[in-house]
Amino acid sequence: MNRFFKFLPHPDYAMKFSFSVVYAILASVSVNLFYQPGKIYSSGLTGIAQIVSTLASSWFDITLPVSIALLLLNVPLFLIGWFKIGHKFTIFTGITVVLTSVFMQLIPSEVLTTDPIICAIFGGAVMGAGIGYALKNGLSSGGLDFISIAIRKKTGRTIGSISIVFNFFILLAAGVLFGWQYALYSALAIFVSGKVTDAVFTKQKKMQVTIITRHPDQVIHAIQDKMRRGITIINEAEGAFRHDKQTVLLTVVTRFELPFLRQAMKEADADAFVSIAENVQILGRFYEEEL
Structure with a gap:
């Protein structure tokens, strides 16, 4: 037991457990209130669990709840997380998966609407918010998230775009087994989920910052005190209007x-000129905090 808790510092344990509860509730609401009534298949392993549950009922006359199928399918993929991503990340993912299965059983499957478009949009948005919130706080919903994160670390692609590629095969399975209309509505749900995931999971969005300042030492110290980032210095830059000498930091x-950047600039040089370019692509080394 001591070996288990060495990965779980007490304050971190309490916070991450609360994050797991939030994700579990959002995922369960998405599945029970939107996906199931609209016959929409979710992204990731949740969608595979839905397919397995449907096949067990229609082909073998076996009642297999989506929550149980989800739990069983996650077990072998925990090995990928344990060896490729991180021990603490995998432990809390296991907790998150168990909580999700529990809440799927506790939250009733209410039929708010059977309109598949409404179910796809709202279900995808709620599921994407849950996945993005979990990843933003160092958690995962399990399953294909393990593989997506491992690929993102190698390629730099966003979690949402990687998930959309993987989930294409879930759509094919849903279309072949249950009808192509379900595949099309599920595609809408997966697209919405992926976009919302990218919007919430902001740690993966990179921005290039150009700073023109007369106080480079103070700015560099303030930035590196608040975050782990390298800085390139261009000395003796000249302004075109006054021809005064300044320093450019990249x-x-x-x-x-x-x-954190805004706070650092406010403390170090509030008069500095700062230009920020969004969605830049990085080739080479870029430090990302371990999950």
């Missing part, structure tokens, strides 16, 4: 770090 931050 760095790349994530959107998640933008408030």
Whole structure:
């Protein structure tokens, strides 16, 4: 037991557990109130669990709840997370998956509407918000998230875009087995979910920052005190209007770090000129905090 808790510092444990509860509620609401009534298949392993549950009922006359199928399908993929991503990340993902299965059983499957378009849009938005919130706080919903994160670390592609590629095969399975109309509505849900995930999970969005300042030492110290980022210095830059000498600093931050950058500039040089370019692509080394 001591070996287990060495990965879980007490304050971190309490916060991450609360994050797991929030995700579990959002995912369960998405599945029980929108996906199931609209016959929409979710992204990731949740969608595979829905397919397995439907096949068990229609082909073998076996009642297999989506929550149980989700739990069973996640078990082998925890090995990928344990060895490729991180121990603490995998442990809390396991907690998140268990909580999600529990809440799927506890939250009733209410039929708010059977309109598949409404179910796809709202279900996808709620699911995407849950996935993005979990990833933003160092958690995962499990399943294909493990593979998506591992690929993102190698390629730099966003979680949402990677998930859309993987989920294409879920759509094919849903279309072949249950009808192409369900595949099309599920595609809408997966697209919405992926976009909302990218909007919420801001740690993966990179921004190039150009700073023109007369106080480079103070700015560099303030930025590196608040975040782990390299800075390129261009000395003796000349302004075209006054021809005064200034220093240009170049760095790349994530959107998640933008408030820290603003605070650092306010403290170090509030009069500096700062230009920020969004959605830059990075080739080479870029430090990303381990999950």
